[in-house]
Each structure stands twice: as C-alpha cells, then as structure tokens.
Amino acid sequence: MTEINSKYDPSNVEDKWYAWWMEKGFFHSEPDNREPYCIVIPPPNVTGVLHMGHMLNNSIQDIFVRRARMLGKNACWVPGTDHASIATEAKVVTKLKEQGIDKSALTREEFLGHAWEWKTKHGGIILDQLKKLGASCDWERTCFTMDDSLYESVIDVFIDLYKKGLIYRGVRMVNWDPKALTAVSDEEVIYKEVNSKLYYVRYKVEGETEEWITIATTRPETILGDTAICVHPEDERYQSLRGKKILVPLLNRAIPVIFDEYVDREFGTGALKVTPAHDINDYNLGLKHKLEVIDTFNPNGTMSEAAQLFIGEDRFVVRRKISEELKNCGHIVKIEEYTNKIGYSERTDEVIEPRISVQWFMKMKDMAKPALDLVENDTILFHPAKYKNMYRHWMANVTDWCISRQLWWGQRIPAYYLPDGEFVVAKSKEEAFKQVSSKFSIDDLKQDEDVLDTWFSSWLWPISVFDGIRNPGNRDINYYYPTNDLITAPEIIFFWVARMIMAGMEYRKEIPFRNVYFTGIVRDKLGRKMSKSLGNSPEPLDLISKNGADAVRVGMLLCSPAGNDLLYDDALIEQGRNFCNKIWNAMRLIKGWPVDPNLAQSEVNKVSLTWFDTAFNAALSNIYSLYDDYRLSEALMATYKLVWDDFCSWFLEMVKPAYQQPIDNYTYNLVIGYFEKILQVLHPFMPFITEEIWHIIGERKEEESIMLTRQPEPTVFNQKIIEKFSYACDVIMAIRNARKEKNIPQKESIKLFIRKNNNETTDRTYDELIMKLCNISELGYVEKKVDGCLSFVIGSTEFFIPLTEILDVAEELKKLEEELAYTTGFLGKVLQKLSNESFVKNAPANVVDSERKKLNDAEARIRVLGEQISRLL
C-alpha cells in the first residue's frame, strides 16, 4: 500500500464525505414501518451566525440522531430558522440607516420588502455552517418560522385561542424598549446592577408655609408624573398628613397622601412618591387607590406634553436637569450614592421603561397546570432533573403572556379595527368584514399594526414543521410527533420549552417531546460568558478548518456534562485532535501488517482475542447505559478509553506481530472486525474520520456508508476474564516499573521467576502474553527464593528478575520496609473494625466477609514481605 501520513488530515476528508452523504440523500427521512426518531432543531435566528453555543448544542443533536439511525430507527432531524422579529428588524433598521433610509419614511410593505431581501441574502448562512460541523439534518425539510405554512399556522392558532377566550386585549404595564419602540417580555429584560443616586426630595404640604415631606427616589425625572405620596398607615411620623394634599415640586400640582402597607418604613424616609405611569408597583397602588395616571414619557423615552416641562428631551438628560432645578429651588435635601438593579433590553441594551400600553395577552394559568404536571410526573424527562425545580417555580407563578410586539417583521396580528373602536379577529380582511355590521364598508377595516412575539411562532415549532396545525391528520405529523429529544439551553426553559409543552397539549393532546437535554453555557477559561464585546470567543469555523469537525466535537463534548457550563479551552480541541490522530495511527498499524493465510493462530493471539472480546462488550454495555442516562460526556469518555487504552495500548500491542513478521489470517480478520465495531461506536461522535477509515479498512460497495450500519449489540461477558487479565496487567506494570528503575531497556530480554505463596493457585493463561509484552526470554515457577534477583510482591506472590549488576540492598530494603509499614497499618485498621463487636453484629455479612478476606490477604503479604526483608539482612 502507499505511504499514509502519520498525521490525520481532516481537511481532505470532511468536505468529501459530507458532500457524498448529501448526494446520496442519507439524511432524508420519510415515514415508513420503522420506529421513528425525531429531533426538531432549536431554530437559530435566521440572520445569525454560528457561535460556540450552537456548536455544542448541534453536536449533541447530531450525536443523538446518528446514534438513533445506527440503532435502526428512522431518524429525522428537522432543521430551520427563526425569524427573530426584534433582532432581525433591528438589523434591517441599522442597515437601512447606513444607506440613509429611515424606517419611519417607509411604508410597512416597503420595509418588509427590505427585510425579506435581507433574509434572502443573509438567511440560512448558519445552516450552511452547521454542515461543516457534520450535522446530519434532513435538509429537504428545512423550515422557517415565516414560511407560508408556518405563518398561517400561527394565525390560525391566534384566532382559535381568541375564540376560546384565551387571548384578550388589555391595558397593562409592559416592559417598553424605548429604542426598539416595542414591548418586550419579562424574559427579555436583563437586570444589571448599576451605581446610581438616591435623591432625597422635599415636597411642600399644601396650605402650610413651612411643612414639608421628604421622599427618596432614584428617578427624579418621574416627579412630573406623580399623582400621590404614599406612607405606611402606622408610621407615626406622617399621621399629621391625613387629609392633606402635597404639592408636586416645580409644577405645584396638588396630589393626595395615601396610606398603604406596601411602603417599607425603613427605606429612605418611609415616604414614597407614586407615579402610576412609570413603575409597576406604583401602577398597582394606583389601581388600588384609584389614582390618576399621568404618562410623562413619549414612546421613545423623551418627555411628553403631559410632563409640562422639558418636553421632547430624553429622560436621562432630564434627570440631570431636573435635579439641578430642584436643587436651585431648594427641594433637594441630599443625594446619596446607591446601587440598584435596572432592567435592560436583551436586544438593544436600552434601559427598559415600565409603560402603560394596550397589548394582546394570552392567559397562561389553565395551560400551565397540565404542562407542569407532565414534567412533575416524569412524562417528560428533564436531563439533568434539577431543572424540574426551576420549571415548577415558574409554572406555579406564571403570569399572562404579552404576545404583541410593536414591530413589522413577524406574523401580523389578525385583528381588524372599526371606526367605532370595535374590532374583530379573523383570518383576512374579507373574513373580518363578514362579521361586521353593514353600516361599515370593507375599507373602514384597519388591521392591527403589531406583530406577534417570536415565541408565539416558536412554541408551535414541533407541530408546525410538519404542518400539523393546518393539517392535523397528515402522514408526517402522525409519524414523527411526538418528537423524542429536545436539546436546548436552560435559559429558555420558560419561554420555549414550557410553551411548546402547552401548545402540544392544546393542539395534539400529546407531549411534544419525551426528553429535554439541557446544555450549559459555553464560557471562556475564566468562566466569562463568550461575547462579541469581550472578544473571548474563538471563531467556530476557524476551529473546524484548523482541527477538523471531529476534533472540535470531541473536544467540546468531553467537557460538558448535561446542564453544566463548559469552560472552553483550546486544549480541549487539541485533545480531540490527538484522539483523531490516535485512531488514524491504529489504522496505519493494522493496515501495515502482512497477513499470512497459512499461519496458525498463536496462543497469545487467542487469549488476547478472548480478553478483548470481553473488554469490548463490558465497555459497550457501559457506554450504552450512559447513553440511556443521557450522560453523553461520560459515554464519550468511556469510548475514548475503550479506543485508547483497551484497543490501542493493550490489544494491538498484544496481537502485534514482531517486526516484519506476518499475522495469521484468522486473528487479522477479527482485529479488523473489532476495529469496525469501534468505528461504529465512535461514529456518532466523530462522523468524518470513522467514515474515512471504515472505507479504508474494508471493501465497500457504492452505496455503503458507516452511518447506515448498525451499532454493535453488546453481548454477555465474563467478569472473571476481566479480573484475571487485570492481574496480568499488574504483573506487566510491575515488570515495566522494575525495568525503569533498574534502567533495563525494553530491547534487553530478561528472565522471570514466580513463587506462589499462601496456597495461591497458578493460572498460566497470560504467561506467554506477559513474556511477549515484557520481552521475557524465560518464565519459570519456583519453590524457593532466587538469589541475586530484583523482586517484587503482588498479593502474596513473589516475582524474581535476575540482575546482571549488583543489587542495591539498602534501596531494596527501604522499599520493602515502606511496603511493610503500609500493609501493617492497613491490617491494623481491618483488625480494629473486626474487633468492634457492633460492626460484626450489625454490618451485612458480605461486608464482614470482605473484611476477613482483607485480613487474610494482608497477613499473607506481611509474612512474605518479612521473609524478603530478613533475606536481605
């Protein structure tokens, strides 16, 4: 055969196989008689680019899908993208601005034209990037949340839920993003701790010349919207204020003093200014005490006409100006440094303003109950289960979902307004018009300007990708739904996972997935979240092109138990790369052996094969049970050790023929057979290199791919063989150690004599193997000690290696005495336990027995060690 490079080069391999898999259509799935296995991708933002989190998440999905396929299931991984209304619209607005176009100058249709153009141009880049990773998605099924069928599904669901009375329109305090000019959900608000100031402002009591009340506030600019002062009903300091009015500084508007237990007497001065339009708690107080609501802000965060002062100026500019003004007028008592938490918009990083607004809401309580139960009673399993706690807490305290967004990019709310303020909900203007009294014409109908929250389409994803909303009886939805596993991040457990469960129960009467596997966050070495601004994230595609997708997949997986964060380190990828190289070189070794069809199988090869078959099956059953427990990282590590330790370090060394000597045909074929099985076990983790090597080590037909083969089935294995072999390993390692200590090179052959003590049975199964691996020319059993030898003790068996040079007696003595001291100490502990009557009485018999065995073994060993010592003295 031709020379194969000792370093595995993925660049020549990966693109070739991916293209071939695609060409053969191996990823495509159609319903058939097999058991289905389905995963729907958590759709990434359509204009997003691949980041490290995607790499981890999608590697895991691919591992599950490829494994299911190799278990003979009809595996289908549905890819797609999310229209991500806020993020995408923000990007389009920015891009238009760069071209000198202002969104407000465009009509809705014109803007959407630009948005679709942008989507066509940049959309789906991320899906192509996933191909580099080896993702075996069924690309023929690629979906987008704004595809016609998915769009229509969303609208149908909205109308349906409206008819069921689950969707309503209401005036509510919402989280307002003054930059994006939209309401955002609670989940999209990020609270950050900031240094701010606490202003102590005194308000004059009406009708009194020198009576003041001082309040503390972090937001002096909202003073203009104050409609009450609130104090605790039992606060003695303020009892004199009952029935009095207070004058708002600068405006001299009179507002009432209200008494409510809500107020924390310890905070500030114990007096609270109430601004119902600009704080959720104040809003609730306002509802309770029937206060006037004065909205002093415009939607973009500037002061409105209602503020009377500073009209049109930004709220933060006004904060500075008004505090100056208050100071000049003698209203500021003091200003303290203060840290508090401020909500920021996840998408625009703008400070969120609580704002009174008319929005669409969805009632959550009734839907949350069954969705909670399904997780509580393990109908849906969370991996790891600790996230059940988090889920329970949220579901028990669920609030109604604000589903409208003041954006254009998304599914437009199918509500049509009439000139009289009434509205109807219908699929189209024509449908709406049918429900309208005859006094209006169709042109009087005006559709709602808002679109639906992006999650209002994603929550249908497992159903809508199979068109199961519009066509509930279709073949695909009946076959693939419910899907099997969902792989996602814990931070979207509420706005996505929980809601998909609700939608599933509402529209399929069935759970959407059986298992949820939570991945952690990919962080840098220092534990910081990876982010563009920190610049601490490697470029995923660079990593792949430099190291290969297999190496990247392995590196990331090795270190990311479900639900735990992954601290990314380049060393991880190196480990993956080294592993590829190891497998590659195993292939080079095996392929390099000359095969002699006439050669009889040696005894060594025979016992080696027996052992490896056992070790392989033991590893396999371990790996499979780790898969079953969704402990992927550990399954990979077990596979890694199977390959590196059992297969390469032990087995191949055991059957390896001497230099330029041939191997017998029988053994060779079995070695190749095990190698193939190992590649199959590896394939879900490392799809490319396994396909490559699988084709190199065997004759394959045109349509044959490792990805279409079955993973090996574990068979029963004999634990005894493993134990016996492990003893042989101890001997081998002790000999290696002795060689190292005495500087005996591996090339120089040695003799070994064994003396059994304490009635130990002699098992010669691995004698020849030990001779081969340790380069032993003669191995014999003796009754008496052998002189002039280096010796060591395993259990109570003595081993002697004749030395050419003179033994360093002092050194040997020291070693033996240390060993003796340790064993004596150990014996003492065992004796102590066994002489404890309550232990012997209460502990289970097998525990006591094992202590007795320890006692015997230790005594025998002490005897032998003592003999050796006295011999040297």
Added chain:
RNA sequence: GGGAGCAUAGCUCAGCCGGUUCAGAGCAUCUGCCUUACAAGCAGAGGGUCACAGGUUCGAAUCCUGUUGCUCCCA
C-alpha cells in the same frame, strides 16, 4: 427581598439506596524514553482532612442541622 443549585487532585468533573468499584477519571504537572502505528506518542510517578463546624450511625464524601463562599433564576 423570594426561590433553586453547587462546594471532591492545579483544572473540568464522576462518585446512586451510608460499608472493596471508595477516595476515582480525563486534562495538566514531573521523570525516563526519537522502542520499526502514533513525540499530536510510549512507559512510569506524584497530587485531595471530599468548604467549615456540629449531629445521626458499629461505620459518613454520601444522611440531618448550622456557618461560610460561589452560581443561576425570579422580583
């Protein structure tokens, strides 16, 4: 402020119903080796009062209580 989780080797973690699978794995470190698959390798070695303090028990990394420190979620 409310809730949850975590604390085991230098790092990342595994250790289920308390007892030979109980102190483990991988990486990193150190020491030898260019041994004819692989120096991206081979062969060895060292590293932990299992956060702290109590308690339960014949026996605790494991169960209970408290303390400290960290993380996340919600307000």
